[in-house]
Amino acid sequence: MLRDVGTAVPFVPAASAALVVLVARHRRRLAATIGVAGVVLALVGSLVALGGFLAQPTTVVVHLGSSWGSLWLDPLSLVLWAFVSGISVIVHRYSVRAMAEEAGYGRFFALLNAMTATILFLVAAADLITLLAAWFLVGVFLYFLLGHDLERPAAGRYALWTKVIYRLGDLPLWLAAIVLFRAYHSISLPVLFARMGADPHATTLGGLSAPALTGILVALAGFARSAQILLHSWLPYTMDGPTPVSALMHAGIVNAAGFLFNRFAPVFEIDGLGLHLALVVGLLSALIGSSLMLIQNDVKRSLGYSTMGQMGFMVMECGLGALPLAVFHLIAHGFFKASSFLSAGDAIGEARAHDGVPPDLVYSAIVARRPTRFPRLPLWIAGSLILVVPVVVFSLAHAAVARHLLFEQGVIVLLFFAWVTGGQALLRAHRLSRANPWKVMGGILVSFVLVVVGYTLVTHVFGSFLEPGAASTRLYRAASLGFVPTGALVAVLALLFAAGWALAVLVGTERLWSWLLARWHAAAMAGYALLTRELYLNDLAGRVADAMVRLSRWLNLVTWWS
Amino acid sequence: MVDLRVLAAACLLPVFPLSALFNQLVEQVRHPAARALAVLGLPEAGAALLEGLPRHTLVRGVVHSPAVVALVLFTSLLYALRALSVREVTLWARLVATSGLSLDWLLVGTGAPARSVELFALAWSVPAALLMVWAGLFSARLGGAYLGLRGGLAARLPRLSWLVALSALALVATPLFPSFFGLLHVVDVLPLSQLWAVLGVLFLWAWATGRFLGHLLFGTPGAGPVADLPVVPASLGVVVLAGLVVLGVLWSGRWTGI
Incomplete structure (x- = not known):
């Protein structure tokens, strides 16, 4: 049963996305019905599969193709399937009314379903190519979801920003996949991990063992997706997307690092270099994200930095070796943040009705x-x-x-x-x-x-x-x-x-506080300015991007566009 | 001494600096359909020229030398970087296609079968050819395919705009299009120390595509009625793109070398 139901789960939302595109693009009610039905069925399937595993705890690998396209039905993927499809059902139900007056209603549901299907494939991928393809596609679908309102150039700008940072995170995962394939000659994750256990010291680049290098690269890939320090600037600015997308992103997509660390746990059991890196980066992200959250005057951006801080804490948990705790954390945080975003409209309405402290x-x-x-x-x-x-x-x-x-x-x-x-x-x-x-x-x-x-x-x-x-x-x-x-x-x-x-x-204590302010006022103001400018990272990234585009224009001019 | 056929192949299956000739050849063809055929045909002619060469010339000769590998990677990076600032559909497609097609030489250097080299070229030239056709349809409706002056085309010409968007994604190695699996194959044959260049290309493609789609899709729609692409030709475009996905999945086993 686990095999049959498990195989169908990610295909259901994929099929409903295709169905919306084919028959319901301009029929709003039908699009919403198909979209919601797709994820509800996926949730039911996920719960049945999880129940089946609990009744008979045997891990299954389902091969859909001859060379790649395989699903790993283990505790991690089954738990995350239930979580992802659960969040997706909530977001879908919310979107039915929240997006009712928006253009591109059918497109929105098709993209939501496609995104859900891609995440389900991602968390259950049993081979490197399925993992890479799904990892890539999450970034592509997120770009279109964040930029759903096509009449707002700002939505497009921030969607691009997210896409670029996501792609930065894709690159280490490509490299990790190549390192693993070359060292252990397989693309199947269970086979790779078994071979790695038998020969943990296969060397690769720069004298580093394959597990050490893979661990670092996997950690770097996770940092970009989970908005860790230096790669975090996209997260607070994605609020220009529709609220359901913010909820889905903050509740599910941004947790990618927690999933990735857990999926590659056998690599980290052998070499902890990637975990040490995660501890440092996670700790810094938690501290800086929480500090930036405290000084925001925009509630949604404040929620964005709160997510950065939480993700920092989750990555830090991974860095300490508590990988299952990170999964528990991401699930708890996911439901909390989804409810925060989805109740944002009510909170705004309430504030309008009862202003004042x-x-x-x-x-x-x-x-x-x-x-x-x-x-x-x-x-x-x-x-x-x-x-x-x-x-x-x-x-x-x-x-x-x-x-x-x-x-x-x-x-x-x-x-x-x-x-x-x-x-x-x-x-x-x-x-x-x-x-x-x-x-x-x-x-x-x-x-x-x-x-x-x-x-x-x-x-x-x-x-x-x-x-x-x-x-x-x-x-x-x-x-x-x-x-x-x-x-x-x-x-x-x-x-x-x-x-x-x-x-x-x-x-x-009035006197002591005055003394402290007088003594440290300049430093406090400098720190405050630094934080309000978000550590100048966005300014720096903007300058570098402008310079690259100028270089591109100059190259086109000197080569006569040929 | 470099075989003249290798130099001719470097024009058709573009490698810097001869890639400028490939780009000029495509640019000189005025009709969009003919331009699309040129993008499809020239790289295949280059692959056919290489097929006629003795195997040792390809595998152990000039093609496999570190200098040529470096030149190929430089070409790919250069054209990807140049695509970053381009807002004209034909030009963008030509630059990104040049960037992708040049990587075919890395397969040639490993002695890959002629069929693989040809298929690899098609993975980039088919989406590029589609973009040439869509650019022609844009020009017929708006007087040009320059996106810098017109925002919000997705609202005015939804079918055509989404076809351009999907074709652009097919061109930049988006899963499950053939170029994705082709790129995996290239990554597999390169030493780890040279992989950074291909990953850099991948990054630049994503950035260039994001900017390109931003100009294409977002913004306030312009005034005046414009007829969108009729349903039948648009469906045909979707079928071709879906066919590319199917072919990508079917060929993936061969290309991933597994």
């Missing part, structure tokens, strides 16, 4: 950051709770479900981040203090424990499903940096976060 204490504490007049817990008690409770809860919860992984470096760093996030949540609770601060803090602590235990259990069950056996230990070992670099990283980050918290607590 709501006179709400929670809003004042979180957004306006006005100090409340209610009593708070004593600082030493709050501080102790904020610092101690998260680390105890996370460590105990993790030790209960996966004791064997507790002392792996990747897990320690992840626990550190969990501690920081938990501490941040408790700090917020402390600042929210009401008439009875003990009651508030107690309630928050109980919720916190429940959420952490639930989250830890779910992620570990999910991790065991995606990476059964000793694979997760091997990945954590490969990602390990050694005691000194990990310790230094954790220490620097701890200092950074502690300084941030101290600043957040002391911001209400």
